[in-house]
Amino acid sequence: MHFFLLCLLLWNLTVHSVSGQVSDFIIEFDDGSIVPTLERSEFSFIYFYSDTCKYCAKFNPVFDNLSVLFNNISKPDAFQVIKTNARKNKRLSELFKVQHYPTLKLLEYKTKEIFTYDANRDLTTLIEFLEAKANVKPNYDNFVSPIKTITNSTEFDKFVQTKNKKNKLVVFTGGYIPEWRDWEYPAHFYQETAQSSYARTTDFALVDIEKFTDSDIFARYEINTFPSMMYFNVKNGQFQTYHTTSHQIKPKLDDKEIVSFITGQDKLPWFKNTDELHNFNLQYLEYQGHLFQRKGMNLKQSDVSDGNLSEEEQYQILLQQIEL
Numbered sequence: 001m002h003f004f005l006l007c008l009l010l011w012n013l014t015v016h017s018v019s020g021q022v023s024d025f026i027i028e029f030d031d032g033s034i035v036p037t038l039e040r041s042e043f044s045f046i047y048f049y050s051d052t053c054k055y056c057a058k059f060n061p062v063f064d065n066l067s068v069l070f071n072n073i074s075k076p077d078a079f080q081v082i083k084t085n086a087r088k089n090k091r092l093s094e095l096f097k098v099q100h101y102p103t104l105k106l107l108e109y110k111t112k113e114i115f116t117y118d119a120n121r122d123l124t125t126l127i128e129f130l131e132a133k134a135n136v137k138p139n140y141d142n143f144v145s146p147i148k149t150i151t152n153s154t155e156f157d158k159f160v161q162t163k164n165k166k167n168k169l170v171v172f173t174g175g176y177i178p179e180w181r182d183w184e185y186p187a188h189f190y191q192e193t194a195q196s197s198y199a200r201t202t203d204f205a206l207v208d209i210e211k212f213t214d215s216d217i218f219a220r221y222e223i224n225t226f227p228s229m230m231y232f233n234v235k236n237g238q239f240q241t242y243h244t245t246s247h248q249i250k251p252k253l254d255d256k257e258i259v260s261f262i263t264g265q266d267k268l269p270w271f272k273n274t275d276e277l278h279n280f281n282l283q284y285l286e287y288q289g290h291l292f293q294r295k296g297m298n299l300k301q302s303d304v305s306d307g308n309l310s311e312e313e314q315y316q317i318l319l320q321q322i323e324l
C-alpha cells in the first residue's frame with residue numbers, strides 16, 4: 001500500500017515537472033468561452049486549427065513556442081496567444097470567415113480590428129509581426145532551455161562527468177558566427193535538437209567562447225576552430241571531437257551535422273584520454289597543416305596560398321601524406 005502511494009506520488013511529480021511546463025502557457029477556448037476569453041486582452045492572436053490538418057501539426061510546435069514566449073507576460077491584459085479547434089467550435093470561425101486551417105488572426109478587442117496573418121509561419125516572422133502590430137515583446141525568461149551554458153572549465157568538467165546515463169554533447173561557438181547568433185531562441189536548430197528524441201540519450205551544452213572565463217579546456221582538448229563540438233560517452237569516458245582543430249575540415253555545423261555526429265554516422269575516432277587525442281592531432285601537425293587552414297573555417301586564417309586546390313583535393317593530399 002505504502003509502496004503504491006509512493007509510486008503514485010513519484011509518477012505525479014515526474015509528470016508535472018516534465019510536461020506541465022509548456023501546457024501552462026497554452027490558452028485554448030471553445031464556443032462557450034469566446035467572450036470572456038477575448039475581452040480580457042487588448043490584443044489576441046488567434047490560431048484556428050483542426051485535428052486532421054497536416055499544416056496544423058507542423059505549426060503546433062511553433063504555436064507552443066509562441067505561447068511560451070508571449071503568454072502570462074508582465075502585462076497579461078495587453079496581449080495573449082490563444083487557439084481554438086475550429087472544426088468543433090464554429091461560432092468564431094464563421095464570424096471570422098475562416099475557411100481553411102491553420103488560420104491565424106490578430107484581433108484588437110476595442111476597435112474590433114482584425115489582421116489576417118498570411119506570412120511565413122515561423123517563429124521569427126511571427127514575432128516580428130506581433131512586435132509591429134500589437135507592440136508586444138517576447139519574454140524569453142518563460143522559455144526553459146534544455147541546453148546548459150558553460151562559462152568555465154570547472155563547469156565543463158562537472159558537466160561531462162555527470163553520471164546520469166546520458167552522453168554529453170558540447171558545442172563550442174560564438175555569437176559572431178551568423179548561424180549561432182540566436183541559439184538561445186526556442187526555435188534555433190540546436191534548441192530543437194536538444195528537445196528532440198535525442199534528449200533521451202544525450203545532455204546538451206554550449207560553450208560561448210566569447211564569454212568563457214579561462215582557457216584550460218581549449219588547451220587540454222586542443223580546441224582552436226569554431227564552431228566545433230565534442231561528444232563524451234558516459235559509460236567509458238571516451239570522447240570524440242568534431243572540427244575542433246583545423247585538420248578536421250568541415251563546412252558547417254548544423255542540426256544534421258550534430259545528429260550524424262552523436263549517432264556515430266561520421267565514424268570518427270574515439271579517444272580514451274587527451275594523450276591519445278594529442279597523438280592523433282600530432283600526425284597532422286607534422287605535415288603541412290598550415291596549408292589546410294581555410295578561410296572562413298578557422299579562427300586564424302592562413303596567409304599561405306593554397307594553390308587553388310579544392311577542399312577535397314587538399315584533404316586527399318593530406319591523407320596520402322599520413323599514410324607514407
Ligand SMILES: *[C@@H]1O[C@H](CO)[C@@H](O)[C@H](O)[C@H]1NC(C)=O
Binds near residue numbers: 025
Ligand atoms: C501566470 O501569472 C499568474 C499571476 O501572476 C501566476 O500565478 C502564474 O504562476 C503564472 N503562470 C506561469 C505559467 O508563469
Ligand SMILES: *[C@@H]1O[C@H](CO)[C@@H](O)[C@H](O)[C@H]1NC(C)=O
Binds near residue numbers: 151152154155213
Ligand atoms: C564557474 O562557473 C560557475 C557558474 O557560473 C561558478 O559558480 C563558479 O564559481 C565558476 N568557477 C570558477 C573557477 O570560475
Ligand SMILES: *[C@@H]1O[C@H](CO)[C@@H](O)[C@H](O)[C@H]1NC(C)=O
Binds near residue numbers: 307308
Ligand atoms: C588561382 O586563383 C587566383 C585568384 O583567384 C587566380 O588569379 C589564379 O589564376 C588561379 N590559379 C590557377 C592555377 O588556377
Ligand SMILES: CC(=O)N[C@H]1CO[C@H](CO)[C@@H](O)[C@@H]1O
Binds near residue numbers: 022062065068186192
Ligand atoms: C516550449 C517550446 O519551446 N516548445 C517547442 C518549440 O519548438 C520546438 C521545435 O519547433 C519544439 O520541439 C518545442 O517543443
